[in-house]
Amino acid sequence: MSILIKNGVLVTAEEMAEKDILLEGEKIIAVKDEFLSGEIPEKTKIIDTEGKYIFPGIIDAHTHYFMKSPPDNVTADDFYSGSISAAFGGVTTFxxxxxxxxxxxxxxxxxxxxxxxKGNAAIDYSLHQSVCSLYHNIKEDLEELKDGGVSSLKLFTTYKEDGSMLDKGNWLELLKMSRDLKLLVTVHAEDDEMIDQIKIKYKDREEFPPYYHTFLRPPEVEYSAIKEIGDMAKLLDMPIYIAHLSSKEGYRALKEIKKNRGKIFAETTPHYLLLTEDLLKKEDAQKYFMTPPLRNKEDNEALWEALKDKYISVIDTDHCSYTTEQKFLSSNCLGILAGIPGSETLLPLAYSYGVGRGYFNVKNMVNLLSTNPAKIFGLYPEKGSLEVGTDADLVIFDPKKEIIISDSGQHTAAGYTPFSGFKVKGYPITTILRGKIIVNNNRFYGERGGGKFLKGKESALY
Structure with missing residues (x-):
């Protein structure tokens, strides 16, 4: 099937231009100022997008769909519901x-x-590999993973209680192996030893309400972990990527390492840009509970400035959703299930509050939400571009469409959004995955299993 998208403004990381784009099968086959009638295949579906933007498909580079955690918890969104929700937000790859x-x-x-x-995801996907322990033949397994399409690893500097943290004595060895294989190491950066010392101060407390999460994991623990792992990576002359940067202190560590010529990169999320720790004092505080915890307005502003100054390379979501019933099983910050939904609201929030408030232009937004993650995680140019011959992943975006984000308007199985009540101007109206319309005018036309696994190539950061 052929689709001609005409009269819109194509936006990539490099340019904005009024052009028409022709899709055939799963690929982009031509981009021109205008197609003559004789150049349009018979039975082509024509979509008039006057006044609209055409973006490359959005990439949510940090999700946790169908995540299981001790003892028997599973996220509300599995691969199917999570990817449907994402598709409504213009996301074509997670x-x-x-x-x-x-x-x-x-x-x-x-x-x-x-x-x-496999057989569940409604959009395309790739995988990071987390590493919590080393063993005798792990380097051979890392080589096999790379051949299988994994371009990035995840290292936790905290969460030893649930087995996620890699023992500190093994960090250097993992980094060396990753450098040799040119695998990008991404890091959840919070200093676990500092957190343990802080907990000792509160050892006599019986109750830890949600707001105490900010006391137990303050910005200083992010600063310390980023500095330690960043300096280690600099010693090895290798790139390092910080997940979900949350604070002004974390940004300070990032700048210090960059100033010292370290190859450090970072992502952040809408919740660290737009939400504040005051929400953790509310009656329904659990709905806003994640790790690292929310910070204050000064931290919000610092991260916006980091985006403006191009210290942050990616905005994604860390989508890890639970229903309110799951969230309210505990009111103790040491027991609340951590994580919030976010894939569906990524694009409209980034556009409305990033472009809309002048922190970056629309081309830079495409870079942050699509092109950069594609390059960093080895998916470019098939993803993250509008180049002829690449996958026909596109978003038709109406910059004038205004809505108030609401729980009922979302498609996540969590049943709520932490951004309920936020006003946005600019919203995706059509999502196209490899030449097939999967969302149009708030209706889903995709299918379970319609997404395919993407083999990542070597990260552009090497």
Whole structure:
């Protein structure tokens, strides 16, 4: 089937131009100022997008769909519902996590995660591989993972209680192996030793309401972890990527390492840009609970400035959704399930509050939400571009459409959004995945299993 999208403004990281774009099958086959009638294949569907933007498909480079955690918790969004919600937000690709379990190999985790996603995801996907323990033949397994399409690893500097944290004595070895194989290491950066010392101060407390999360994991623990892992990466002359940068202090660490010529890069999320820790004092505080915790307005502003000054390379979501019933099982900040939904609201929030408030222009937004993640995680130019011959992943975006984000308007299985009540101007109206319209005018036309696994190439950061 052919689709001609005409009269719109094509926006890439490099340019904005009024052009027409022709799709055939799964690919973009031509981009021109205007197509003559004789150049349009018979039975082509023509979409008039006057007054609209055409973006490359958005990439949510940090998601946790169908995530299982001890003892028997599972996120509300599985691969199907999570990817449907994402598609309504203009997302055509997500990058999730294969999580190694103690006593098991990274290959086992990768194979199991592929099986869970296969036949369920409604949009395309790739995988990061988390590493929580080393073993005798792990370098050979890392080579096998790279051949299988994994371009990035995840290292936790905290969460030893649930087995996610890699022992500190093994960080340098993992970094060396990753450098040699040119695998990008991404880091959840919070200093676990500092957190333990802080907890000792509160050892006599019986209750830890949600707001205490900000006391137990203050910005200083982010600063310390970023500095330590960043300096280690600089010593090895390799790139390092910080996940979900949350604070002014974390940004300060990033700048210090960059000033010292370290190859450090970072992502942030809408909740660290737009929400504040005051929400953790509300009666329904659990709905706004994630790790790292929310910060204050000064931190929000620092991260916007970091985006403006191009210290942050990617905006994604860390989508990790639970229903309110799951969230309210505990009111103790040491027991509340951490994570919030976010994939569906990524694009409209970035446009309305980033472009709309002048922190970056629309081309830079495409870079942050699509092109940069595609390059960093080895998916470019098939994803993150509008180049002829690449996958026909596109978003038709109405810059004038105004809505108030609401729980009822979302498609996540969580049943709520932490951004309820936020006003946005600019919204995706059509999502196209490899030449097929999967969302149009708030209706889903895709299918379970319509997404495919994407093999990542070497990161552009090497």
């Amino acid at each position: 990058i999730d996590y294969a999580e190694q379990q103690k006593g098991h190999s990274i290959i086992e985790a990768f194979i199991n995660r592929q099986e869970e996603a």
